[in-house]
Every structure is written in C-alpha cells, then in structure tokens.
Amino acid sequence: MEATQNRNIILLTQICKRFGWLDALQGIDLQVKPGECIALLGQNGAGKTTLLKTIAALIAPTSGQVQIQGQNPRQARSAIKRQIGFAGHQTFLYGGLTAEENMRFYGRLYSLESLPERIEQVLQTVGLRHRRNDRVSTLSSGMQQRLSIARAILHAPPILLLDEPFAGLDLGFTEKLQELIAKLNANRTTILLSTHDLNLALDLCDRLVLLRNGQLQIDCAPNQLPPEQWAAYLKGTA
Amino acid sequence: MRAIIQQMAALIGKDLRIESRGKDLLLTMTMFSLTLIVVFNFTFDAESAQAYLVAPGILWAAIAFASSTGMNRTFNREQEESCIQGLILSPIDPGTLYCAKFVSNLIFLLLCETIFLPVFWVLFDLPWRVLQPPFWLLLFFGSAGFAVVGTIFSAIAAESRAKELMLPILMLPILVPVILAAINGTQAIFESGNPTNWQPWIRLLVGFDVIFFVLAFLLYPFVVGE
Numbered sequence: 001m002e003a004t005q006n007r008n009i010i011l012l013t014q015i016c017k018r019f020g021w022l023d024a025l026q027g028i029d030l031q032v033k034p035g036e037c038i039a040l041l042g043q044n045g046a047g048k049t050t051l052l053k054t055i056a057a058l059i060a061p062t063s064g065q066v067q068i069q070g071q072n073p074r075q076a077r078s079a080i081k082r083q084i085g086f087a088g089h090q091t092f093l094y095g096g097l098t099a100e101e102n103m104r105f106y107g108r109l110y111s112l113e114s115l116p117e118r119i120e121q122v123l124q125t126v127g128l129r130h131r132r133n134d135r136v137s138t139l140s141s142g143m144q145q146r147l148s149i150a151r152a153i154l155h156a157p158p159i160l161l162l163d164e165p166f167a168g169l170d171l172g173f174t175e176k177l178q179e180l181i182a183k184l185n186a187n188r189t190t191i192l193l194s195t196h197d198l199n200l201a202l203d204l205c206d207r208l209v210l211l212r213n214g215q216l217q218i219d220c221a222p223n224q225l226p227p228e229q230w231a232a233y234l235k236g237t238a
Numbered sequence: 239m240r241a242i243i244q245q246m247a248a249l250i251g252k253d254l255r256i257e258s259r260g261k262d263l264l265l266t267m268t269m270f271s272l273t274l275i276v277v278f279n280f281t282f283d284a285e286s287a288q289a290y291l292v293a294p295g296i297l298w299a300a301i302a303f304a305s306s307t308g309m310n311r312t313f314n315r316e317q318e319e320s321c322i323q324g325l326i327l328s329p330i331d332p333g334t335l336y337c338a339k340f341v342s343n344l345i346f347l348l349l350c351e352t353i354f355l356p357v358f359w360v361l362f363d364l365p366w367r368v369l370q371p372p373f374w375l376l377l378f379f380g381s382a383g384f385a386v387v388g389t390i391f392s393a394i395a396a397e398s399r400a401k402e403l404m405l406p407i408l409m410l411p412i413l414v415p416v417i418l419a420a421i422n423g424t425q426a427i428f429e430s431g432n433p434t435n436w437q438p439w440i441r442l443l444v445g446f447d448v449i450f451f452v453l454a455f456l457l458y459p460f461v462v463g464e
Contacts, residue, residue, distance in 0.1 A: 058323050078329030092324025094315070096256035108248035109328040111241045135259075151324070 008067075009034045009159060009190050010055060015064035017050050017214075024050040025061070026214040032192065034158070037185045039201035040194040041234055042211035048194035049088065051211065052161045055192065056086045068159065082110065085157035087165055091148035095137030099128055099147050102136060103154060110155040122150040125180060127173065142168050149177065153184070160184060162193040166200060178204060198230055210234075245330050249338035250345075253312065257346065267308040267350040271300040272357060279361040293362045294424035298417055300358070301384065304350050306406045309343055309388035313396045322462060332459035336389060340451070343392075344385040351377065368427050372436055376423045379443035383416035386447055390454040393461045412450075419443050 010032035017025040025047045032038060040048045053059040055066060057073035057080075066073060073080045093102045100119060107115040123129045126146040128139075136144060145168050152160060162181075166174050181204055185191055195201050201208055202222045210218040210233055218225070218233065225233075257263050278296045282288055316322040325335060359366070387409055395404035410417075423439030426432075 056327060058326060078331075081327060081329040084327065086327055088320075088323075090320035090323065092321050092327070093319055094252065094256060094321060095318065096259050096315075097252065101252075101255065105248055105252050106324070106328065109245050109325070109330050111244055111329075 008032060009069055010192075011065075011067040011070075012051075012055070013065040013067075015051070015054060015061045015066065017047075017054060017059060018062045024214050025054065028064070028211075028214075028216050030209065030216065030219070032190060034190055035185065035188040036207060037181070037191040037205045038193070038207045038209055039205040040192060040209050040211060041196075041198070041201060041230075042194075043234070043236055045213075046211040047214040048211055049163050050214075052086070052088070052163050052192060052194060056084055056161050057081075058086070082155060083157055084159045084161065085152035085155065086161045086163075087145075087148045087152035088163040089167075091136075091144045092151065093136045093144060093147060096135065098133050098135050099123065099139070100132040102147065103150065106151050106154055112155055118154065122154050125153070126150040127176065142170055142173070145169060146173060149180075153180075158189055160189050160191045160193075162191065164194055164196070166195060166197060174200075196234075198227065198234055202227060202230070212236075242331070242334050245334050246338045246341070249330075249335065250342050253315075253338075253342035254345070256315065263308055263311045263346060264349060264353075266311065267304040267346065268353045270307050271304045271350060271354045274300045274303055275354060275358050275361060290362075290364075290428065291425070293358075293364060294421045294428065296362075297358060297424060298380065298420045300354065301347070301351065301381065301420075302410065302413070302417060304354075305343075305347055305381075305384040305388050306409060308346050308350065309385075309392040309409075310395065310402055310405045312339065312343055312346065313392040314401065317396050326462060332462055333455050335462065336455055336458040339393075340385050340389045340454075343389050344382055347381045347385055348378075351381065364428070370427075372433070372440070373424070373427050375440055376420060376427065376436065376443070379440060379447055380416060380420035380423075382447045383420075383443055383450070384413060386450045386454060387412050387416075390458060390461060393458070415446055416443060419446070 426435035
C-alpha cells in the first residue's frame with residue numbers, strides 16, 4: 001500500500017465536498033502518477049472545478065483525504081505549495097499592476113532565482129512580451145487568461161492544474177497552449193486539466209476522467225472508448 | 239527569514255504601487271476625515287475652551303472613520319479576480335500575509351493623518367507646542383491599534399455579504415479601549431506636558447497593540463484559509 005502511495009504524485013481517497021445542501025463531490029478516488037496528463041471531463045456543475053481546487057488546497061474537502069507527494073497540502077507548508085501551479089476561471093492578477101509587475105510579485109513570493117530571465121521566458125511563452133508594461137486591466141480577457149497561465153507556470157511546478165485553460169482563447173493561442181502543455185508534459189510535468197473540448201482532451205491527454213453529479217463515472221485511456229461514446233457521455237445521453 | 243522578508247516586501251510594495259497609481263484609497267480616507275473635521279469645526283467655536291476639550295475626540299473620530307473606510311478597501315482589492323486565492327496558493331505563511339497587510343494599512347492610515355492633521359490643527363487653532371514626541375507616539379500606537387484590529391476584521395468582513403457595513407460593526411466595539419485611551423492621552427498632552435498624565439495611556443495602547451497583534455497573527459490562518 002505504502003509503495004503504491006509513493007508512486008502516486010496525487011492521491012485522492014474518498015473525497016467528498018458539500019456546499020450547503022449540494023454534494024459537489026461524492027467519494028472521489030483518483031491516483032495520478034508523475035508525468036501523467038489527465039483531462040477532467042463533465043457537464044457544467046459536474047464537480048471539475050471543485051475537484052481541482054480541492055487538489056490545490058483552495059477548498060477543504062468535507063471528508064476524505066488529499067495527498068500530494070504523500071503529504072496533505074493543507075497541512076504541509078511551502079514545500080508542497082511550490083509543487084503546484086493553478087490557473088482557474090479567475091486570473092489571480094492585480095489589474096492595477098502591469099503584466100511584468102504581476103509576474104515579479106508572484107516570483108518574489110516564490111523566492112525565484114534569476115527572476116527577470118524567468119519572467120522574460122514565460123511572457124515570451126504566452127506571447128505577451130510586447131504587452132509586458134501594460135496594466136492587466138487594459139488587457140483583453142483572452143490575454144489575461146494567457147497571463148494567468150504564465151503565472152501558473154512561472155515557478156516551473158511539477159504539478160499543473162488547469163481549469164478550462166482554453167476558454168476565451170483565440171485559435172492561434174489555443175494551438176500554442178496545446179504545444180505548451182505537450183512540451184511541459186514531455187518534461188515530466190503532471191497535468192490535470194478540465195475542459196469541454198473532447199477533441200483536445202483526446203489529442204493531449206493520457207487519461208480521461210469523466211465526472212457526473214460529483215461522482216467519478218469513467219477513468220480510462222482515451223482509446224479505451226470510441227470518440228462517439230465519449231461524446232455521448234459528455235452530452236449526458238449515455 | 240530572508241524569504242519571509244522578501245515576501246513581506248513584495249506584498250507591501252504591491253499595495254503601495256497599486257495605491258500610488260489609483261490613489262482612490264487615500265483620497266477616500268482623507269476626504270472622509272476632512273469632511274468630519276470641517277463639520278465639527280463649524281459646530282464648535284474654535285476659539286472657545288470647549289473646542290479645546292472636544293478636539294481630541296474629533297481627531298480620533300476622524301481617524302476611526304478613515305481607518306474603517308480604508309481597511310475595507312485594502313482587503314477588497316485582494317478579492318478582485320480572487321487574488322487572495324493566488325496568495326493562498328503561493329508558499330506564503332498566513333502570518334506573513336497578516337504582517338504585510340498590517341504594515342500596509344498602518345502606512346495608509348499614517349499618510350492620511352499627515353494630510354489632514356495640519357488642517358485639523360489650523361481649524362481648531364491648537365497650540366503647536368504639543369506636537370512633541372509624546373503626541374507622535376500616541377498617534378502612532380493609536381493608529382497601530384486601528385490597523386491591528388482592522389487588518390483581521392477586514393478579511394472577515396470581506397467574506398460576508400454586507401462587506402462595507404460589516405467592518406465597522408465588527409471593528410469599532412473591539413476598538414473602544416484604543417479610542418478611549420487615545421482620546422484621554424491626547425487630552426492629557428494638550429492640558430499639560432506632565433508625563434504621569436499621558437504615559438499610562440500610551441502604555442495601555444502598546445499593551446492593546448501587542449496582545450491583539452499576537453492574537454490576530456495566530457488567528458489569521460483560520461480567517462484566510464478557504
């Protein structure tokens with residue numbers, strides 16, 4: 001049992017989360033190995049965001065256990081937090097600061113070395129180098145989303161949690177982001193992403209996890225089910 | 239330790255930078271205080287002995303209003319785009335976050351005071367001789383009391399539905415000892431330079447600040463936890 005736990009970079013055991021009368025997550029068990037790329041699929045309200053936030057320790061589960069590299073992220077201090085990068089629906093960026101200032105701020109919270117070079121690198125990656133001195137409030141929502149991804153990868157985390165990262169992005173950057181995810185995954189970054197785009201998930205990920213009404217319905221490799229069946233599950237007709 | 243100092247500097251620097259661009263916080267705090275001072279100045283004759291007696295009360299009422307207005311805003315900034323979650327995700331200790339927010343709030347309050355204090359002094363025709371170290375000490379520790387309590391309660395109030403209303407309701411009852419000590423201490427300084435009159439009030443303020451700082455530092459992780 002212990003050997004199994006050590007092999008899992010993320011281990012969720014019977015995770016339940018209740019918001020008032022709503023059971024957002026109901027007994028989720030999930031094991032993630034280092035370097036895996038997993039897509040969380042499901043209709044709106046299936047529990048994808050709640051699950052990602054629970055893994056990131058932004059939400060405390062009502063019951064069950066989350067382990068990141070064998071430790072509870074809500075109890076473990078900075079060492080575990082440095083392992084996780086999270087980009088969600090909100091950008092976590094300050095509108096009154098420029099793109100570069102936001103990156104510098106977060107970089108200093110993570111005590112990153114060679115920060116100017118790293119900022120240059122991530123801004124280049126998300127194609128915002130030319131807007132580095134513009135305040136975030138003046139950027140379009142798609143650009144803010146890109147900058148949010150830059151913030152999430154700034155400290156080069158081994159675990160990357162992306163909540164609908166393709167939402168609001170133009171076609172050009174959607175392709176770039178796919179390349180970036182593939183590149184990070186090739187470098188052994190463990191990636192969990194939620195998406196409604198089945199084709200993207202089938203192309204990018206090693207495993208697809210389908211949630212329905214807070215329960216884990218399917219957890220398998222993309223090729224284990226035909227795409228039509230995946231689509232039927234996503235539409236709720238299967 | 240170096241990392242903690244770096245994190246604190248980053249948090250305080252971020253607050254100051256945002257404020258230096260918008261100036262909305264300082265402007266609101268100062269306008270609120272100045273309005274109050276001007277209204278009371280019209281109510282009480284500045285040349286009468288009565289004005290001399292009520293001036294300390296008006297001064298600390300202005301500071302109380304300024305602090306409750308300002309501290310609401312500083313934490314609300316963290317709620318925009320859920321920036322507070324970005325801070326929770328980062329490897330920063332909640333205690334460090336509290337210290338940084340406390341310092342930022344204290345700086346904003348002291349800046350606001352430096353703007354309205356000369357106006358207050360001139361309008362109430364107060365003696366300039368009292369602007370000595372005891373008065374500055376009292377002003378500093380009194381303001382620190384507001385910042386210590388306001389910093390933690392602004393985080394609690396930000397989670398409630400009636401954000402703006404909730405902070406003064408939560409904060410002001412706890413601050414009664416600070417307000418009373420500050421008013422009595424200021425009156426003692428105005429009336430005589432005798433340290434035996436004002437020293438106990440400053441000691442009370444320092445005691446309050448230390449106790450509530452430790453309490454807030456320990457409780458902050460539960461406030462910003464989820």
